[in-house]
Amino acid sequence: MKLTSYSNYCLRVLMVAAARSPDLTTIQDVAIGFGVSKAHLVKCAHQLGTWGYLETVRGNKGGFRLARPANAIRLGEVIRRTEEGFELVECFDADTNTCPLIEKCKLSIALRRALEAFLAVLDGITLADITTNGNDLLTVLDLQLPPASGRVPGVVGPTVRPAPAQPR
Secondary structure (H helix, E strand, O other): OOOOHHHHHHHHHHHHHHHHOOOOEOHHHHHHHHOOOHHHHHHHHHHHHHOOOEEEEOOOOOEEEEOOOHHHOEHHHHHHHHOOOOOOOHHHOOOOOOOOOOOOOOHHHHHHHHHHHHHHHHHOOEOOHHHOOHHHHHHHOOOOOOOOOOOOOOOOOOOOOOOOOOOO
């Protein structure tokens, strides 16, 4: 099974928002950090805002931030929303199934159990769980907190950050 790029980008947007929380970040920052198209990320951020994961702020100094605490956002919930479907094999879709083994096949039973286990693991993981190293994530992406913030997630007190690397 492979997640779509859309799911991947949505999770990346949420991770950066969590790492920079409660400060705003921008699509431009995420696009440069990950080296991906702004157009893809705009779609992700818009939908994540519609679903209530992000708060978007318009204007010159706008951007987005988490609308809910990171520990209240479960990865399984996000993946269920971002993926079109979970038809791992054709027999998972009764409307298009042509497999003659449908009544006797134990493979589909095993694959359904595997899918349920996959989603159950993601249901047990929050955005907070995968961003406990938020400072490290931001450093790798050459993203910094806004200068006025003076703090780094998970660190008490002001932190001196290295200068950003030259654009790639």
